[in-house]
Amino acid sequence: MIKFVKVKYKAIFHYEGQEPSTVYYKGQGEFDDQAIEVSFNDENYGNIKIHIKEEEVVLTTGKAFVVLRDEIVENIYNTPYGAIVLNTRLLLVEYNEKTIKLKYEVLQEKEVIGNVFILVNMLEVDNDEVNRLFA
Secondary structure, three states: OEEEEEEEEEEEEEEOOOOOEEEEEEEEEEEEOOOOEEEEEEOOOEEEEEEEOOOOEEEEEOOEEEEEOOOOEEEEEEEOOEEEEEEEEEEEEEEOOOEEEEEEEEEEOOEEEEEEEEEEEEEEOOHHHHHHHOO
16 A cells, blocks of 8 residues: 655765765655555655565666665666666665665675665655645
């Protein structure tokens, strides 16, 4: 069942040799408790979606997506300078109807070059509030 939720999203990107960078989002979103998927639209990054499946997590940001598993997965990152092949490995996934926590590492070849931490907090919006939002 799809529920309208208030979303607080925080992603911390910590790459070797760089200061950590953080992305925040606070606003409206949707949570599908059957598909285990949260989505929201950020003005800077476009549609952000986290879909938790039985054996993997799929992160979508705009047109880009990353597949995460508890084993090394090859992902292609499109940058302004061209495509870069980087590997990822899921280290932590915890979720319930109010919170999603993810931690994954980014590897180049077999060397860890960074870690990403994602925390999503969700609060279901009641029907009266949904009606006010879409009136």
